[in-house]
Amino acid sequence: MLIDFSKIEEVCVPNFKGGEKELLKKAYADGRNCIMLDRLMPGASIGRHTHETNSEIMYIVSGTATFTVGDTVETVQAGQCHYCPKGGTHMLQNRGEEPLVFFAVVTEQ
Template sequence: MIIDFEKINEESVMNFKGGEGQLDTRNFVDSANKIMMSRLKPGASSGYHTHENNSEIVYIISGVGHFRYDDTTENVKAGDVHYCPMGHSHAMFNDGTDDLVYFAIVPEHKL
């Protein structure tokens, strides 16, 4: 199966999960996964949240930022991968002057 993000409508979300600013995202969702191509605008963030029934893998395509991951801070740049396993918490912040562009996969875990 090929997922062509250019054929998926882009949605603009303000204050994603209680964060600040604008997130532009194209999402493919089925019962097993959420697959996202997204742009977090400069100065924007996602809200701090826990992955209770899933995990998240985030590949940074361009831009710079940081994650608050549990009790740590992790700086990210293009080419880095952030992983938030099930049961852990995180938030993403765009620290740069350009969009923080990323590809993310959120697999659901069958309990």
């Protein structure tokens, strides 16, 4: 199945999961999985949240992501991936000077 993000409308989600500013989101969902191509502008964030029934894989397309996992801070560059397993808690910030673009897959388990 082809998912063409160029044909999916981008939606602006303010303060996603309690974060700062806006998440710009293109998403395909089938009820069990959500596949997204998202952007965070400089200074924007996704708030701390727990994946109680699913896991998330986030591949950084461009920019630099700062993830906080518990007390650990991870810097993830373009070409690298962050994984949050079921039961895991994380948050994401764009502390850089350019937009952060990432591809994310959330799968229900």
